[in-house]
Amino acid sequence: MITLFREFTKSWVFKGLMVLLVASFAIFGLRDVFGKMGGDKVIEAGDRSVSANEFKAKFEQYKQGYSEQNQGQTLSNDEFVESGQHLQMLNELADQTAFAAWLDSIGVKPSAKMIVAEIAKIPAFFNSVTGRFDKDTYRMMLARNQMTEKQLEDEIADQIASQQYFTAAVAGFKAPRIYAASQAAMTLQNRDASIFVVNEKNITMPAAPTDADITAFYNSRLQQLQMPELRQASVVRFDPNDYLKSITIDEAAVRKMYDDRLKTLVTPETRSFVQVTTQSAGDANAISDAIxxxxxxxxxxxxHKGQVITYDQKPQTAVPDAKIAAAAFGLKTGEVSGAIQGELGYAVIRMGDIKTGATPSYESVHAKLAQDYVKEQAANRVNKDSNTFSDAIRAGKDFNATAKELGLTVVKLEPMTAQGQTNNPQANYSKFAPLVKAIYDLPSAGSASDVEELGEGQYFAVRLDAVKPAGAPPLEQIKGELAQYWMAEKVAGLVQAKADEALARLKKGESFAAVAASLNAPVKPLNGLNRAMVQQSGLPQALAGRIFGGEANENFSVPLNQVNIAVGHIDAIHQADAQQANAMSTAIRGQMTQSIQRDIALTTRNDARTVVKTQLYPNTAVVALGVTPPDPKTIKTEKKLK
Known part of the structure; x- marks a missing residue:
């Protein structure tokens, strides 16, 4: 496949198709791509909207952030859509867009001066030398992030408007003292409880299951026993790193690389100077005399109505006007030129520091050139071997034999699902999406793929060794495991019944100590518990929740795990010390205030979505990411999500 594609891209047919494709975009535009989905808008909120292209650009930023937060892990757009993360981002973006539209409708809008002032504070736009805001750096950073000046200014304006609104909305607000007092009293309240544990020691163990029991159990669990299709394959990988050690450096070839690259290796002369531009020779001469x-x-x-331009250690090629550049690079340090006629006007130059260019010697760059030579040769070997292997497979030759002839290693992979998951925790192929797809694209066991690209200069080919169809495993194959599960379920049921019996006896009036003694279960006192200490004590969450959720003298039971059930009694409830509660309420009032303010912001944003009649088009968003929507029918009749 790779070989055929390489050959096709060199043909006049491919070049002609590309010309027609570009022409069709120029004539018809990209709107037709989204025509079946009612336009190219992903979000509509009042007078605002988010286009498919804008959503795609923001999604790329979202993916980059995800990668940085997950130690470089990357996911494809298909994987993001499959996990539903695109919907999470879509809703977050809808919240922002709807709230901004609502602020527009009520007239909350910052001045242009405020917007410019905020942009000028962003460190990414500062010149690394002067430490000040730099317009060229600003534009370069925007271009790198595929953003226009207007888009950034609009985003900054929305952020300022949002901050202004919420600052005013919660100004002077504090959580009511009773809220903090109630929280403190509840946190510092102490409780005494007693528990004993019912487990398999308190029951008569059931007899081992019969064949009829296991068969009935198997039939009742068929739905849960369903397994996905598993495929096992062998892979041959073409990795440049595997060839590095076998390559001998050809000094003549390295020397030729030096000669060929000499122009790019040279460090050009750079100069710092100040240029004053003007429109007349007279003004230029006057400026020269003044300096x-x-x-x-x-x-x-x-x-003299001139404009100052500063160049800081720039090569001659960095000066836009070639005539002025030639004159500047003919001056000496400290020298001031006369009037220089450029292509668009006149200029005067005061020369500053000059750094002479340098040409590195062959010896100084030999190590780097030799390394590049080895990498190039390794890449060539990968290309040669992958093409040879591809030709052999297409000619019907044996997968293993071909690999052996080329000195390649065949690796047998673990059985995997269509998502690359295996039963071996150390073997997870989900991050190699092209590999898994290639395996599941093969028609039957014994078939082999063509050479495919894996990424980072690597290629691979796979042979499908075996296919295990989806479905429940045969009864005989898992009979032993089923017997264990049957026994565990029976034991759990008997333990639960014994705990229920003990709880019923307590409710009828028997003493806690007597019931525990009849079961030979030791009573464990839990005295002086409070909510703060429970989080550090290691007490099971379910048990702690039951103790603090009940009333004094109440009996309860709560499972600790499948075969251990705690039966308990709340012995006493001790209210918090007033002085301690008062001190805590003062300390946590600020936290509660911030929490309520966040709730106000969340409620306001949700209400804004309703007021401006926000509509989401998730299928348009999916198509914008280059992913096929899960249900093709929904493309034609896409419903608006609110």
């Missing part, structure tokens, strides 16, 4: 007389370029420019 030579001791004025600064800024003073001279102001007096």
């Amino acid at each position: 030579k007389g001791g004025q600064t370029p800024e003073q001279a420019a102001k007096a």
Whole structure:
């Protein structure tokens, strides 16, 4: 497949198709791609909307953030859509868009001056030398992030408007004292309880299951026993790193690389200078005389309607006007030029520091060139062997034999699902999506794939060794495991019945100690418990919840696990010390205030979505990411999500 594609891309047919494709985009535009989905909008909220292209750009930023938070792990767009994360981002973006639209409708909008001031504070836009906001750096960073100046300014405006609104909305608000007092009293309240544990020691163990029991159990669990299709395959990988050690460095070839790359290896001469531009020769001469007389370029420019441009260690190619560049690189340090006629006007230059260019010697760059040579040769070997292997497989040759002839290693993979999951925790192929797809694209056991790209210069080919169809495993194959599960279920039922019996006896009036003694279960006192200490004590959460959720003298039971059930009694409830509760309420009031303020913000955003009649088009979002919607029928009749 890879070989055929390489050959096809070199043909005149492919080039002609690309010309037609570009022309069709120019004539018809991209709107037709989304035509079946009612336009290219992903979100509509009042007078605002988010287009498919805008959503895609924001999604790429979302993916980058995900990768940074997960130690470089990357997921494909298909995987993001399958996990539903695109919907999470879609809803977050809808909240922002709807709230911004609502603020527009009530007239909350920052001034242009405030927007510019906020942008000027962003460190990413500062010049690394001057430490100040730099317009060129600003534009470069925006281009790198595929964002226009207007898009950033709109986002900053929305952030300022949102901050202004919420600052005003919660100004002076504090959580009521009773809220904090109630929380403190509940947290510091102490409780005494007693428990004993009912388990398999308190029951008569059931007899081993008969064949009829296991068969009935198997039939009743068929739905849960269903397993996905498993495929086992063998793989041959073409990795440049595997060839590195076998490559001998050809010094003549490395020397030729040096000669070929010499122009790119040279460090050009750089200069720092100030250029003052003007529209007439007379003004330029006056500016030149003023600077030579001791004025600064800024003073001279102001007096003669000039404009100052500063160059900090730039090569000649970085000066846009070729005539001015040639003149500048002919001056000496400290020298001030006369009037220079450029392509668009006149200029005067005051020369600053000059750093002479340098040409590295062959010896100084030999190690790097040799490393590049080895990598290039390894890549060539990968290309050669992968093409040879591909040709052999297409000619019907044996997968293993071909690999052996080329000195390649065949690795047998673990049986895997269509998602790359295996029963071996150390073997997870889900991160190798192209590999898994290639295995599941093969028609039957014994068939082999063509050479496919794995990424980072690596290629692979797979042979399907075996297919285990989806479905429940045969009864005889799992009979032993079923017997264990049957026994565990029976034991759990008997333990639960014994615990229920003990609880019923307590409710009828028997003493806690007497019931525990009849079961030979030791009573464990749990005295002086409070909610703060429970989190550090290791007490099971279910048990702690039951103790703090009941009333004094109440009996209860709660499972600790499948075969251990705690039967308990709440002995006493001791209210919090008033002085301690008062001190805590003062300390936590600020936290409760912030929590309520967050709830206000969340409620306001949700209400804004309703007020501006927010509509989401998830299928358009999916198509924008290059993923096929799960149900093709929904593309034609896409419903709006609110």
